[in-house]
Amino acid sequence: MRVGVLSAAHVHIDAFSCTLNRTDGVQFVGIYDDNEERGKKKAIEHETSYFSHLKDVLDQSDAVIICAENARHEELALAALEAKKHVLCEKPLSISTASAEKMAKKADTEQLVLATAFPMRFNTPALQLKEALANKIIGNILAFHGTNQGQCPGGWFVDGKLAGGGAVMDHTVHLLDMMRWLLKAEVKTVYAEIGSFLWSPYGIDDVGHIQLEFDNGVIADIDPSWSRPLGYPTWGGLTLRVTGTKGTIDFDGFAQIISSYDRQRTSWNYWGDDEYSWMIKGFIDAIYGRPTELASAWDGVAAVKVVEAAYLSAREGEVVELK
Template identity: 60%
Template structure:
């Protein structure tokens, strides 16, 4: 299966490209980008073809991965679906529930796979956590406490016209989807606060706190803030505690790393399973109509609803019903 990557804007492009090359039966067909300098650079790094024409890139593949700026997801996804391509889209699926829903419905019309890139579903510690919860080793889940802090990614991420939002847009979705996946329950109420005061010279939200209530009564909170300084030894991390009626379990999704220091910088090297490869395998198997844990377009819609509700709550200082 030949897979094209649409846009080299996102920092996760390297992981996607590596996963395509490692996944049995897949081949990187090329990289399309509306920024020729950026696209040519990444195409050269990954020894593939650069396309400055979207149609040409779509003609050379059976499936695509969308790695663009958030606000461009819908145009690229819809173009790919219209060309009868299967799509794996970087999170968030869209910057609005309306756009995300249109994309999900289009995939149904085209009888194509549209998946949302939530690699935590393939993170080995997270998979083990789900097994513990499914087996009720901690009883019934009562609450989640989640943290997804990170460094401010700068670039287009801090331009609302391209990102659609700041830290809340960037970091709510991973843990929100993980909680939904772990429990099978939907979020019904959201309260959030957000502000901009950690990162100098930006006005987009860089700090926030989100509280959730699920349909089955589970409560949760998420810290999505860009709170890690430049000198912090890793980009951030994802931690989650699940508290149940008979115990609790803690997840550290990216604890398997070696920290290397030299005279100029600190570098971290992960040595755990490559979750992007597992996600890519699931994408291929889903296209073949085999059951997987891959997040669907509707999972992407659900996560977008939570983010949209969080921003509304932060603006109005009220609890928002979903």
């Protein structure tokens, strides 16, 4: 399978590139980027080719991974799908529901895979949690409490036109997708309070609290804030408390760490499973029609829809009902 990467803009470009280089059966074709300096730098780091023209990398690829700024996802995905290439797109799928739906419908029309990069579906503790909940270890699920706090990533992530939003756009989607994946249910209502307190010079939301109700009656809340200071041991983390009729399970997706210290700070070095490796394999499985936990384009649409509703709720100060 020949796989190319479209853009080196996203912070996860290194995770994707390293994984492509070590995945059996995959040929890492190279990286396309309209920013020549950025694209060449990453191509050199990962010992692959740099492409200055989108058509050239598409001509040499069977599938592509989009690591661009959020606002460019639609443009690149539609170009790839038009060229009959399968696509794995970095989250969020796009910056609006209408845009995400356009992408998903195009993939359906072309009968191609358009997947959303939600690697937590391949996280070993998350898979164990899913099995435990399916076996009703804690009875019927009543509520979720999730945190995906992190540091402000800076760069284009704090440019509203390129990112489509701030912390709520960036961090809500992982937990929201996990909840849908675990419940097999859809969000019914959204209420959110969102603000800019910690990184106010950027003029973009950096804190938020989102409350959800699913169509099966389960309630949930998510804290997606960029609330970790720069001196924090790591970029952030992802936790989920699941409360059921017979007990509670606390999940931490990145608890497998080694602590190290120097005179400046403490660092947490993650040694656990590589979700990106399993996600890439899941992408290939989806292309060949094999069963996989990979999130589809429509899973990506569902996440964007909730984020869009959260921003609307915060602006209006009202609960938003999803249709």
